[in-house]
Amino acid sequence: MGRTLSWVARIWVAVFVVVALVQVGAEWVGAEGVAQVTQWALMPVLAGALVAATRWPRGHLVTWTLVALGFSWLGDLVPSFVADDAAFLVMVGFFLLAQVAFVVAFAPDARRSVLHRRPVLLLPYAAVLVGMVGVCANGAGSLAIPVAVYGGCLTAMAVLSTGVGRMAGVGGAVFLISDGLIALDEFVPSFHLPQHDFWVMVTYVAAQALIAAAVVLRNMQQRRAPEPTARPVVSRHAMPDNVVLMVRAARTLSRPRVPVR
Numbered sequence: 379m380g381r382t383l384s385w386v387a388r389i390w391v392a393v394f395v396v397v398a399l400v401q402v403g404a405e406w407v408g409a410e411g412v413a414q415v416t417q418w419a420l421m422p423v424l425a426g427a428l429v430a431a432t433r434w435p436r437g438h439l440v441t442w443t444l445v446a447l448g449f450s451w452l453g454d455l456v457p458s459f460v461a462d463d464a465a466f467l468v469m470v471g472f473f474l475l476a477q478v479a480f481v482v483a484f485a486p487d488a489r490r491s492v493l494h495r496r497p498v499l500l501l502p503y504a505a506v507l508v509g510m511v512g513v514c515a516n517g518a519g520s521l522a523i524p525v526a527v528y529g530g531c532l533t534a535m536a537v538l539s540t541g542v543g544r545m546a547g548v549g550g551a552v553f554l555i556s557d558g559l560i561a562l563d564e565f566v567p568s569f570h571l572p573q574h575d576f577w578v579m580v581t582y583v584a585a586q587a588l589i590a591a592a593v594v595l596r597n598m599q600q601r602r603a604p605e606p607t608a609r610p611v612v613s614r615h616a617m618p619d620n621v622v623l624m625v626r627a628a629r630t631l632s633r634p635r636v637p638v639r
Contacts, residue, residue, distance in 0.1 A: 549588030
């Protein structure tokens with residue numbers, strides 16, 4: 379794909395890679411200030427790369443993916459400016475909107491997804507959803523129903539992402555893992571993952587990047603110039619056009635007439 383990207387798109391991609399590496403590196407070493415600022419920058423830069431790498435008119439898939447990236451950015455940004463007791467709910471609210479936007483983006487390709495082509499593969503997704511909601515239900519308390527709703531939207535996104543392509547399907551599955559780690563850390567007291575924030579951000583960045591790359595590939599396929607068609611075969615007995623008829627008529631009129639005796 380890199381060979382087909384414009385130089386502007388390559389710059390955006392390079393900036394995203396740098397910001398992502400700085401962000402996850404900051405999470406690893408515990409540099410909270412750097413990690414926070416770079417997290418705010420991730421989704422705008424990825425959206426810029428997506429815009430630069432796609433052609434106009436971008437269509438339904440690219441447009442709604444950009445909407446999803448916008449809500450994801452708000453989920454990264456806004457919780458930092460609200461009270462701590464409301465920050466988690468604000469984050470979940472914006473990411474719920476992001477998942478809905480992804481579902482809308484991927485829905486037209488539902489017949490290409492495992493939902494129609496390989497329904498047996500729905501079982502692992504269902505198992506993850508039921509298991510995650512079941513494990514988190516006690517700790518979630520009054521938030522059990524919102525957690526189940528969010529989990530359902532997240533799982534639907536992951537399933538439908540398989541219709542965009544294999545890369546998008548992997549991105550959807552990784553997104554499921556990333557948000558699953560957040561839920562376990564929030565609602566299961568016994569859960570402890572070393573460098574938890576690092577693994578959440580690594581999976582989150584990878585998921586969003588894989589989905590965006592798959593959307594770019596799909597856009598390239600849809601906008602590819604059609605193959606040249608063969609020249610029409612002209613029949614030997616084709617009717618002459620009007621110009622030919624006029625020339626023949628002029629020649630006939632210009633011939634000298636033989637007087638009749």
